[in-house]
Amino acid sequence: MIRLFAALSLPDEVCARLQSLQMGLDGWRLSPPQNFHITLAFFGEVSEAQATDLDAALSAVEGPGFDIWLDGVDVFGGGKPRLAYAAVRSDPALSHLRDKVRQAGRTAGLEIAAERYVPHVTLGRGGARADTRLTRWLEGNAAFLAGPVRAETFQLYRSDLGRAAPTYTEVARYALTP
Numbered sequence: 707m708i709r710l711f712a713a714l715s716l717p718d719e720v721c722a723r724l725q726s727l728q729m730g731l732d733g734w735r736l737s738p739p740q741n742f743h744i745t746l747a748f749f750g751e752v753s754e755a756q757a758t759d760l761d762a763a764l765s766a767v768e769g770p771g772f773d774i775w776l777d778g779v780d781v782f783g784g785g786k787p788r789l790a791y792a793a794v795r796s797d798p799a800l801s802h803l804r805d806k807v808r809q810a811g812r813t814a815g816l817e818i819a820a821e822r823y824v825p826h827v828t829l830g831r832g833g834a835r836a837d838t839r840l841t842r843w844l845e846g847n848a849a850f851l852a853g854p855v856r857a858e859t860f861q862l863y864r865s866d867l868g869r870a871a872p873t874y875t876e877v878a879r880y881a882l883t884p
């Protein structure tokens with residue numbers, strides 16, 4: 707079985723800026739910069755046969771390229787923050803692509819849980835309290851802005867969970883229309 711998800715990648719210069727944002731997230735498990743991505747869909751553990759079907763379905767996904775803007779920072783979990791992220795500005799082309807990628811998962815016979823889409827780049831996880839340091843981090847980085855980043859492709863990644871950060875490996879790449 708392999709653990710798969712589809713995501714958009716980010717150029718090195720944007721990853722470097724995101725890495726600077728991680729300063730101030732003391733006590734968090736920080737994502738290494740090579741792991742920065744915008745998840746489109748999480749497929750979970752799939753068999754080799756399902757992975758082949760998924761690859762075929764994803765190859766059939768069509769959609770226009772679009773500009774990504776990272777805009778501000780936030781946390782999931784509110785009073786018990788569990789994930790700190792850079793927010794991705796909502797965009798109809800991004801939502802549309804996300805829907806098509808999830809549909810491709812269903813075409814491949816995978817169960818895709820219904821959930822609200824809050825596009826984001828994970829910077830760190832867990833282990834922190836909603837304290838003044840976090841408030842300072844949120845306020846200090848509210849004006850963070852990076853873009854435009856042209857999305858010309860999306861990727862299928864394999865995730866291998868380790869004791870530290872997971873390792874993500876690109877296994878396929880799909881083109882959007884220019």
Ligand code: 3AM
Nearest residue numbers: 711743744745747748750826827828865
């Ligand atoms: O870093 P983000 O949040 O974009 O949270 C996991 C990560 O996304 C998400 O898939 C991406 C690669 O692991 N993920 C992991 N397990 C998940 C699950 N059971 C999940 N998303 C939904 N359900």
